[in-house]
Amino acid sequence: MTAQVDPVIIIGGGQSGLAAARAALDTGLRPVVLHAGAEPVGSWPDYYDSLTLFSPAGYSALPSMPFDGDPDRYPHRDEVTAYLRRYADALAVDIRTRTRAIAVHARAGGGYLVRTDAGDELPAAGVVATGSFGNPYLPTLPGQSEYGGDLRHVADYHCPDAYDGKRIVVVGAGNSAVQVAYELAPSAYVTLAAREPIRFLPQRIRGQDLHHWLRVTGGDRLPRAIITRLVRHATVLDTGRYRDAITSGRLPRRDMFTAFTPDGVLWRDGTVEQVDAVIFATGYRPDLDYLAPLATVDRGVPQQVDGISTTHPGLVYLGLEFQRSFASNTLRGVGRDAAHVMAALAAHADRRPRFFRQVRPTAPGAQRSTSPLHVDGATDGAGG
Incomplete structure (x- = not known):
């Protein structure tokens, strides 16, 4: 045998x-x-x-x-x-x-x-x-253990129902951060916090989805050594609605806060804001x-x-x-x-x-x- x-x-x-x-x-x-x-x-x-x-x-x-x-x-x-x-x-x-x-x-x-x-x-x-x-990666900031609000990774976020009328900070500059912040904005007071500007990629180009062009140009197959030189920052796929929401102020964006307080966050400019929840979309x-x-x-x-x-x-x-x-x-x-x-x-x-x-x-x-x-x-x- x-x-x-x-x-x-x-x-x-x-x-x-x-x-x-x-x-x-x-x-x-x-x-x-x-x-x-x-x-x-x-x-x-x-x-x-x-x-x-x-x-x-x-x-x-x-x-x-x-x-x-x-x-x-x-x-x-x-x-x-x-x-x-x-x-x-x-x-x-x-x-x-x-x-x-x-x-x-x-x-x-x-x-x-x-x-x-x-x-x-x-x-x-x-x-x-x-x-x-x-x-899920959840970074640690000063004062985080004393913060008394709702702190979670986006992996534990499901829908906006529990956040109606609350003050929310969503942390991140990628797709999930922007999408969740945009979803919450109509019913809550939302700020998008990120260490860098939000950078957008068009969802559609000349009538075709971006992924069509990635396929026909071979962009999806570029080796890692090249990609990591070309793509050095988070990017958000967008039809225009996310960019419009941020540039119009309907979805405020601020530089990342520097610390937590017991009931909120300390922003980089020294202002303190009371915040009910912080959602990290940090990969x-x-x-x-x-x-x-x-x-x-x-x-x-x-x-x-x-x-x-x-x-x-x-x-x-x-x-x-x-x-x-x-x-x-x-x-x-x-x-x-x-x-x-x-x-x-x-x-x-x-x-x-x-x-x-x-x-x-x-x-x-x-x-x-x-x-x-x-x-x-x-x-x-x-x-x-």
Whole structure:
């Protein structure tokens, strides 16, 4: 009897994990997906109620399964959730829900051992660490622990109903910050606070959505080294309504406050304002605590190039911001990255380590994958 080959363990069953499972099948690997939630749809059901994709349906699908319906529409959060549910069902792979990976250890002789919160120890030929949307980033400011108002990350915001008539500060310069502030403004007193000016990209150019032009010009595929030079600030996709709201004063924008007070905030000009709630739309960080035994994460940032670990053969990443391109951590882009890292894992499984050798950095800074857009959450899960 032929011995059973250890599977590739994919940690996380959101859009990145599902794309990884598809690519694993395409390269002849046996994927097992571990997902902490009740169903493999990532964080999508938990995003705010009005969220829609920033890219049209025709540009937003994972490999091998387009969105149903009008390709020019912008699918709602619940449509994306249903789409991911169908995608997972169609994969017909081993997806273990309500199963959280808590530690990954290297095995003597190669491969890994993945420990779960159920006490299982799963041998793995390779490990795919996916996503960051389970780890919202909430910065700490002076006086924050004494603030008595409602303080939360946008990951915990759902709708404006609870904020009627209240004074709200929304922190951030990216899509979610501006969209949530705009949504709250008609029924609350809202200020948008950011460390930099709000920068806009037109949603449509010459009658076509921006993502059409990203595709035909190849902008979506520009390598990370170029993109991080070109895109150094958060940007907001806009049809004109957000810009008009800010320039007209209907949605006031101020430089970031410097500290909290017990009942509000201290603005940079020295004024104090009473504030009922502060909502941080400040992005996400890689959710990789389970890799601590491998010491492959440096100050929260994985040591990798193009999604391939520079320290541990057989370990790859998916869903990192600007992992290989502008679209890396979006529905429309993660499939390309999945194919790339799975080719590396297949080569590793065949004892062809060229993928892992070629990415070892030549300078210390090359080991750290960072994004200038982390500060204000330019990408936050809805990038299509």
